[in-house]
Amino acid sequence: MAIANEELRERILHATYDCIARWGVARTSVEDAASEAGVSRATMYRYFPGGREQLLHAVVEWEYGRFFQRLYDAVHDASTLEEVIERGLRYAHRAIAEHEVLQVVLKTEPELLGVTLSGESATTLELIAGFLTPYLEHHELRDGVVVAEAADYLARMVLSYMGAPGRWDLDDPVQVAELVRVELLAGIV
Amino acid sequence: MAIANEELRERILHATYDCIARWGVARTSVEDAASEAGVSRATMYRYFPGGREQLLHAVVEWEYGRFFQRLYDAVHDASTLEEVIERGLRYAHRAIAEHEVLQVVLKTEPELLGVTLSGESATTLELIAGFLTPYLEHHELRDGVVVAEAADYLARMVLSYMGAPGRWDLDDPVQVAELVRVELLAGIV
Amino acid sequence: MAIANEELRERILHATYDCIARWGVARTSVEDAASEAGVSRATMYRYFPGGREQLLHAVVEWEYGRFFQRLYDAVHDASTLEEVIERGLRYAHRAIAEHEVLQVVLKTEPELLGVTLSGESATTLELIAGFLTPYLEHHELRDGVVVAEAADYLARMVLSYMGAPGRWDLDDPVQVAELVRVELLAGIV
């Protein structure tokens, strides 16, 4: 029962994602996702033998990957540390705001989120920190500031502001630049 | 259909919480929670007409409140800013580590968490920042540092470290003190 | 999960019977029978926890009972041995000919029948023989003929002619009387 057709798997993931975007997680049945993908229910279980649970898990993982891939695409050609962070923050904020699934889920199942106390964020932190490291290495830092610690610090702050901008309007490039300068880099450079 | 018996409502919430702690969210049925509470299924719907959804929502809200209540109990009699943050970090870290439900859910349904991009954290941030404000007002701050901004900054960092301690061992009071001094308060005081 | 409602059970049996009459055994699903009975599929399994298999078995048993009940009604007030057998043969033949389910099954699933080699017939034989016994006891028998053996013999012949009339037209009272006289009772009285 091997998965012969990678493209079909992708189509199923996309279809499931669309269903969640429309109706939320709880109201998305395997049947819904199947017909959205133009596929029989049996095939769903052929590709995801773990059933609904595995399917949802795969969709989350898939979308998580897509999100950071796009984030990477948006910032990878930046030349300075400031530019990376600014563009990253702006893109992430816009992406989150426009993210269909997140917005639907926030409305229909808010209790599923808000669990910032998770351990998953550790991975994400390292991902971001790792990405920022080379930029920090080519940047002049204040005396006594270690690159690794600075990267960790920046990752935490970026992740925090991505989810909760607070008083800053991340759609405004000027404000973002100001935020990066006075809040994020102030203690480092 | 008024809820005559507040104590019974509490018992139901507690029972549901216990079930989730044992079997995870997905594997907890209304029936399970009912018999755990020593109550008929009909009564569940009398107290939570919204059904399973409302019940789960209520449990999350209830446990969220309990968590921060205990956190408050753990730190409210601290006298200095450093002490508040240190005790808060240590308590929160221990509480999360020992939190039955979180640990079960992390094992059985990890995809439900990890959504740090949430908007829920905004509320939590304000809660923490608001709590820290009076301590900051009675603390000597570096020139140019505004209390509101400092509180926001501290709240973000505290929340970040609560979920992902990184290289710090939050069970070790010495390390916590060090973390607070060099990472959290360094740019403020 | 006791069966509280005997009438509902009856309704389900009747509905299932009707479905079989229309579409045959193989093409009758639990769903079909359920909607025919105006009942949900879940209820089907509440009344017949053994599922489709138990349901079909119950229908056969039920209809078997009904058939012989009606046969009994048709002959129980006969006064002579000849009359009992004649009326029984004529009723049974007509009933079989008009029996919706049998005719449908004969057309759609003939391989299900024809298994005359069954052991079930033993019970039926005894049933018929037992019913005929009192009539034989009040009838003058040829010398050396034992009632029990005569009853068994008659039961066998009656059952045989019910299913396969051969050259006799069992719709014609005259022929039936002739059959009974020259074939069935010839060796006995």
Add this chain to the structure above:
Amino acid sequence: MAIANEELRERILHATYDCIARWGVARTSVEDAASEAGVSRATMYRYFPGGREQLLHAVVEWEYGRFFQRLYDAVHDASTLEEVIERGLRYAHRAIAEHEVLQVVLKTEPELLGVTLSGESATTLELIAGFLTPYLEHHELRDGVVVAEAADYLARMVLSYMGAPGRWDLDDPVQVAELVRVELLAGIV
């Protein structure tokens, strides 16, 4: 789509028969029978385009033929009427008792049988009667007894006793001889 390989067809029938003997009709899938025959499922549908239904029907027909062929082999060299009937009854009784499929089906799906009211038996009756006819023609009959009628009568009795021996032990040659003499031939010779 012609059936190129008669031997393969036979193998499939035999394999299917074996499966039914092991697990009953309902629990025998086309897949089971295919792998028992060492054949792919696709081939099953080449040989039996009507699918499972046609396959089962063919197996019944095939086994029906085999049964009467063996019955014929067991009695065809008998010389007297009594011998034919005695040997036939004894063989049939033993064959039925030892018949794997019948015994399995009787245990797992008794409701499939017991339908003695079938029309199929008409054919079988004629078969048996036809076979007995020459023996009757060479036998001295009581006055007024017509061969055709006697053959029909004997066929009915034989078929009846094959399925339901009643008080006779058909494994005992003495009893069988007695049965044939006093019950079957008494009214004829």
Add this chain to the structure above:
DNA sequence: CACTAAACGAGACGGTACGTCCCGTCTTGAA
């Protein structure tokens, strides 16, 4: 002191979705 009203247990029922099994069709590739 009955009499009523509410809370609650018990459970039948319709309904939805689950995961599984099997059927019958079709395509592909190897002998």
Add this chain to the structure above:
DNA sequence: TTCAAGACGGGACGTACCGTCTCGTTTAGTG
């Protein structure tokens, strides 16, 4: 060409819950 291998759509199965409803039984509270 024949066959094995297997992906796929489709349909039914039996199970598990859900949410609604109706009973009957306490348990109070009131006229």
